[in-house]
Amino acid sequence: MVHMALSVGIVGLPNVGKSTLFNALTKNNVLAANYPFATIEPNVGIVGVPDERLKTLASIFDSKEILPASVSFVDIAGIVKGASEGAGLGNKFLANIRETDAICQVIRVFNDPDVVHVDGKISPLDDIETINTELILADIQSIDKAIPRLQKEARGNKEKTVILEEAEKARKALDEGKTVFAAKLDMELLKELFLLTAKPFLYVFNVDESGLGNEELQAPLRKLVEPAEAIFVNAKLETDLAELSEEEAKELLESVGQSESGLARL
Secondary structure, three states: OOOOOEEEEEEOOOOOOHHHHHHHHHHOHHHHOOOOOOEOOOOEEEEEOOOOHHHHHHHHHOOOOOOOOEEEEEEOOOOOOOHHHOOOOHHHHHHHHHOOOEEEEEEEOOOOOOOOOOOOOOOHHHHHHHHHHHHHHHHHHHHHHHHHHHHHHHOOOHHHHHHHHHHHHHHHHHHOOOOOOOOOOOHHHHHHHOOHHHOOEEEEEEOOHHHOOOHHHHHHHHHHHOOOEEEEEOHHHHHHHHOOOHHHHHHHHHHOOOOOOHHHHO
16 A cells, blocks of 8 residues: 655646646656556556655665655646636535645746637736635635534634634635635644645746746746745656656756756656
8 A cells, every 4th residue: 555645736727737747747757766656546646756865775775676755646627717616627626626735836837829828818927816716715615614613612612712713813814815824824723624725835837948947037936926836847848858768858958958857846
């Protein structure tokens, strides 16, 4: 039986390169290093975490096999405006994401006239706001359902009173457009509410190849999502790299001015 240390839900609007990125992640033998890709269901893949120290440790202890720590990535149904009300695959999206430990938002920055943007224009800020708004609205619904129950349970129960107070703080933060995680509330107290925005966020910007080393492009996008981590990848390039040998992949990366793949950084 495989025990997964971390489960990351990959989310994004339709046509942002989410599934391309997922496919590259789960086919990348270099990244998975001796950890076989396992399919749990069609949209879940287990990937080994690259760690050069493992080779050294294996030689010291004469290990016959190397099993890196693993992360399971879940390619979650594309989100659209109104998902919190069940639009598109909204209910499926929310159910799947509740089961993950962290959220990886894939944001489209690349231009491709053959790949239509769902809103008709490329705007990372608008896309982030759309996704965060739907997650916040879903959490508001969850809290509004939970508060009456917590109020009853809190009568004469100090532990429940503390949870109620934290839930009310979370409701206020959500009303202000903040995620619960960004509001730095007590996650342990809020655990029973299974709030989506209580999870840590990671942002993956899917850029054109020319955007990979472009600090002028990257700096404002990094600032946009602070203090969350921002990673810049070109999903098409990552797909190509996943099919190459280690030596060929290194040459391709060098040709676009990169020393490491976006997926290794992710």
